[in-house]
Amino acid sequence: MLWFWKLFIFFLLCAFNETTLHTRKIIDVDPTRTILWGPGLEPDKIVLRARYIFVQLVDHQGLNVTNSPGKNFVAAVINGNSLSNETCRVWSQIFDCKDGSFIIRYRLHETCNDLQIKVLVKNHTLPLIRPLIKGPIYEEECYCPQKSIKKWLEDNHCNSNHSQILRDLKLFPSVDFEIYRSKIISRFNQPHGVSLCHYVIKNNKIHRQCFGEHVGFKTFVDDILLSITRKLFLPDVEFFMNLGDWPLVLKNTELLPIFSWCGSVDSNDIILPTYDLAKSSVEAMSSVILDMLSVQASSKTVWEKKIEKVFWRGRDSNRARLILIDLSRKHPNLFNAALTNFFFFTKEAEKYGPTQKHVSFFDFFEYKYQLNIDGTVAAYRFPYLLAGDSLVFKQDSKYYEFFYKDLEAEKHFIPVKHNLSDLVEKVNWAINNDKTAYKITKNAQQFIRDNLMPQHIICYHAVLIQKWSHRITSKIKVFPEMEEVTQKEHECNCLNTKDDGSEIKDEL
Numbered sequence: 035m036l037w038f039w040k041l042f043i044f045f046l047l048c049a050f051n052e053t054t055l056h057t058r059k060i061i062d063v064d065p066t067r068t069i070l071w072g073p074g075l076e077p078d079k080i081v082l083r084a085r086y087i088f089v090q091l092v093d094h095q096g097l098n099v100t101n102s103p104g105k106n107f108v109a110a111v112i113n114g115n116s117l118s119n120e121t122c123r124v125w126s127q128i129f130d131c132k133d134g135s136f137i138i139r140y141r142l143h144e145t146c147n148d149l150q151i152k153v154l155v156k157n158h159t160l161p162l163i164r165p166l167i168k169g170p171i172y173e174e175e176c177y178c179p180q181k182s183i184k185k186w187l188e189d190n191h192c193n194s195n196h197s198q199i200l201r202d203l204k205l206f207p208s209v210d211f212e213i214y215r216s217k218i219i220s221r222f223n224q225p226h227g228v229s230l231c232h233y234v235i236k237n238n239k240i241h242r243q244c245f246g247e248h249v250g251f252k253t254f255v256d257d258i259l260l261s262i263t264r265k266l267f268l269p270d271v272e273f274f275m276n277l278g279d280w281p282l283v284l285k286n287t288e289l290l291p292i293f294s295w296c297g298s299v300d301s302n303d304i305i306l307p308t309y310d311l312a313k314s315s316v317e318a319m320s321s322v323i324l325d326m327l328s329v330q331a332s333s334k335t336v337w338e339k340k341i342e343k344v345f346w347r348g349r350d351s352n353r354a355r356l357i358l359i360d361l362s363r364k365h366p367n368l369f370n371a372a373l374t375n376f377f378f379f380t381k382e383a384e385k386y387g388p389t390q391k392h393v394s395f396f397d398f399f400e401y402k403y404q405l406n407i408d409g410t411v412a413a414y415r416f417p418y419l420l421a422g423d424s425l426v427f428k429q430d431s432k433y434y435e436f437f438y439k440d441l442e443a444e445k446h447f448i449p450v451k452h453n454l455s456d457l458v459e460k461v462n463w464a465i466n467n468d469k470t471a472y473k474i475t476k477n478a479q480q481f482i483r484d485n486l487m488p489q490h491i492i493c494y495h496a497v498l499i500q501k502w503s504h505r506i507t508s509k510i511k512v513f514p515e516m517e518e519v520t521q522k523e524h525e526c527n528c529l530n531t532k533d534d535g536s537e538i539k540d541e542l
């Protein structure tokens with residue numbers, strides 16, 4: 035009878051282990067076919083705080099692997115020599131995106147020479163095109179700007195043809211700030227008016243004067259400009275930056291050139307990536323935890339195991355958010371939605387409360403469906419939602435960010451009406467069309483990898499500033515009222531940026 039018990043125990047173990055076995059099932063991987071890409075492979079040309087490399091596993095048939103192969107499958111060893119010929123201080127991380135792809139990212143704490151990047155898959159070292167990069171390879175803090183913007187844009191593989199930039203700038207074929215400057219200041223610099231800053235970049239030095247009561251957000255603009263001027267010698271330029279959420283240049287008013295974070299169909303502001311995305315692009319592996327890289331590995335739950343409900347948390351900054359609470363009460367089987375804060379509709383707090391605790395953004399992706407719903411303007415969480423591995427429903431809205439024009443409804447997200455009247459129907463559709471829903475989720479992830487990574491955010495600013503500078507006909511001068519925004523002290527030994535007094539030319 036012993037065999038019977040053995041068999042019985044075996045079955046028991048199988049039953050108990052079913053879930054673990056399911057996720058740990060041996061996944062066929064051919065290490066030699068692994069696909070590698072990303073700016074982290076060209077650290078001498080592309081300077082980022084967090085340099086990153088994508089790894090896509092491929093099986094013996096040549097098909098992309100779509101599941102996690104388990105722990106310690108992909109490894110990376112990155113080292114180099116410091117300027118004093120000691121081991122260079124490098125910090126690296128690996129993210130398992132649980133879909134057959136990984137992200138390796140690393141941060142240099144000092145300038146390195148002879149950087150060696152070794153990527154291992156299943157203990158097999160991958161052949162790299164450039165296994166040893168002579169350098170020097172600068173850390174983010176180095177002020178070593180590349181003098182040729184043309185070369186820099188090429189080296190950084192910047193898309194110089196963004197549909198949003200082309201559209202925004204079409205309205206301003208030539209810009210004379212001798213005319214616009216005083217108009218902008220007198221129209222917007224009013225008591226209790228908006229907050230905006232006047233920036234002048236001259237000889238790659240940043241100067242600004244801000245107007246308005248609440249100008250704290252200027253640090254976001256300062257920080258991204260400081261980061262770019264460390265990498266690249268920007269052409270001389272002048273512009274006004276709106277520090278508020280609402281676009282300022284309404285279509286029924288006089289056309290004035292103002293840069294803003296959020297656009298709307300009824301305004302003509304020139305759009306830049308939001309302060310939030312700009313900050314996380316520069317500060318990944320530093321002061322931010324949630325960034326466009328880390329969010330891709332946030333999910334602990336594979337698609338099949340996710341809870342089939344719409345998950346949503348946020349504050350009461352829009353009537354539609356209250357409508358969502360109504361819907362979720364009516365359809366508790368489809369929604370887990372709650373407000374975390376009352377500020378705008380405090381009179382209705384009793385009806386729509388009680389508020390619930392804040393939930394870590396990374397935990398949103400335990401749920402299969404996410405909803406992007408306007409706050410005061412566009413919800414700036416949209417890029418992060420698209421980067422996660424859940425399906426995103428997006429409320430139709432007049433507001434947009436810099437990348438919306440390149441997104442396609444039904445391909446990258448599911449559109450829903452502004453008043454959410456078709457949301458329940460669309461969620462039911464997704465439940466009944468799981469394969470298509472999954473495909474849309476993957477398309478969104480591909481989109482964000484191709485368009486919204488830190489490299490792309492920095493490029494967008496550089497391209498916009500370059501194109502803007504070409505349109506300005508007035509003389510760029512620093513005004514006495516302006517304050518200089520200076521770089522933090524940081525010693526660096528730059529190659530090729532000796533101040534030889536030669537004139538900077540923008541070869542375009």
Ligand SMILES: *[C@@H]1O[C@H](CO)[C@@H](O)[C@H](O)[C@H]1NC(C)=O
Binds near residue numbers: 069090098
């Ligand atoms: C495999 O993944 C790579 C990297 O994301 C992608 O470029 C390629 O199109 C994928 N191949 C297939 C057959 O999906």
Ligand SMILES: *[C@@H]1O[C@H](CO)[C@@H](O)[C@H](O)[C@H]1NC(C)=O
Binds near residue numbers: 119
């Ligand atoms: C750096 O150190 C290595 C050995 O650790 C030595 O071979 C090399 O000559 C040194 N280079 C310099 C510039 O000191």
Ligand SMILES: *[C@@H]1O[C@H](CO)[C@@H](O)[C@H](O)[C@H]1NC(C)=O
Binds near residue numbers: 106107156157
């Ligand atoms: C890689 O090699 C180490 C030791 O040589 C071993 O412990 C580990 O299991 C191996 N990993 C894989 C995925 O084969």
Ligand SMILES: *[C@@H]1O[C@H](CO)[C@@H](O)[C@H](O)[C@H]1NC(C)=O
Binds near residue numbers: 195197
């Ligand atoms: C830029 O985009 C326009 C259409 O949006 C296209 O006609 C043009 O060829 C593109 N230029 C480059 C250099 O890709």
Ligand SMILES: *[C@@H]1O[C@H](CO)[C@@H](O)[C@H](O)[C@H]1NC(C)=O
Binds near residue numbers: 451452453454455
């Ligand atoms: C929601 O908006 C649509 C138009 O997009 C309209 O036809 C419909 O009546 C609205 N529903 C409610 C409940 O307001």
